[in-house]
Amino acid sequence: MSHQTEADRVLRSLGGACLEHDPDVLRSVLDRVGDKWSLILIGLLGKGPMRFTELLRTAPGISRRMLTLTLRGLERDGLVKRLIYPEIPPRVEYEVTPFGRSLSEPVLALTRWAADNQETIRTNRRAFDEAAGLDIDDLD
Amino acid sequence: MSHQTEADRVLRSLGGACLEHDPDVLRSVLDRVGDKWSLILIGLLGKGPMRFTELLRTAPGISRRMLTLTLRGLERDGLVKRLIYPEIPPRVEYEVTPFGRSLSEPVLALTRWAADNQETIRTNRRAFDEAAGLDIDDLD
DNA sequence: CTGTATCCTTCAGGATACTG
DNA sequence: CAGTATCCTGAAGGATACAG
Secondary structure, three states: OOOOHHHHHHHHHHHHOOOOOOHHHHHHHHHOOHHHHHHHHHHHHHOEEHHHHHHHHHOOOHHHHHHHHHHHHHOOOOEEEEEEEEOOOOOEEEEEEEHHHHHHHHHHHHHHHHHHHHHHHHHHHHHHHHHHHHHHHOOO | OOOOHHHHHHHHHOOOOOOOOOOOHHHHHHHOOOHHHHHHHHHHOOOOOEHHHHHHHHHOOOHHHHEEEEEHHHHHHHEEEEEEEEEOOOOEEEEEHHHHHHHHHHHHHHHHHHHHHHHHHHHHHHHHHHHHHHHHOOOO
16 A cells, blocks of 8 residues: 555545535644644744854744754655755754745645634624623523 | 734735744734644535534544544534534534635645655655665674 | 533643753 | 753643542
């Protein structure tokens, strides 16, 4: 059984126009690109190559550890390239690969959705919470 | 300071063609729709309304607890509607709202990317791991 | 059947100290 | 500077028992 077969099955399961997905596929997506730091780094590096410490400063709240781990993961998947300049002091730059850029697009779509709709979500939540409050408080 | 302002800022930060994002935006996206179960449920419900137990059986590995929590979250955000039929035994169905469907699309894009490229990723990883193995084992 | 309330485990991820 | 190795905590999430 080649993975071709699986990829194929997966594609077929998506086939239609809507989300006719196999839940397993979604899982693999999220395990891959669904974590906060990966997306943020893909985004930041999309603007251009950056150095380790630079990323450490720029990404809001990332720890040294997570930066290393995430960059390694992205590199392993071929989404990011690591460029080592054997200088003193050592210098390393990271840049997204073309493959990495291809991921940026769907990510951007999702991001835009969130940006477009975060207002709506906020409103919905307020309404929901208010209703819930009344249900408890004001059940006549 | 209205949230309008923030949403606006967010949109502006996305503005361009590529991922010129504010990392904070991505964070909010992922907190919202980036978790495994939310996406899976949005996907499953995209096919049509389903009952609680039905979802429990269909979603692979979800616990009763997580199903409840996730559905509540989706309902709160207005992505899913809860339909209660006051029968005996009680019966509840969940269905995606139009708003929920608008989310399905970018999610689908991401899913398709993953389906299209999971083969590539697998290859990249194998290559990376092999190279790493050699570096350690075979450093002449 | 459709949940809610607890308990308990696991593990992602931060802080920190050390190395090349 | 660019990491790696270790420790430690909080929070996510499963299992389970109970309730409407």
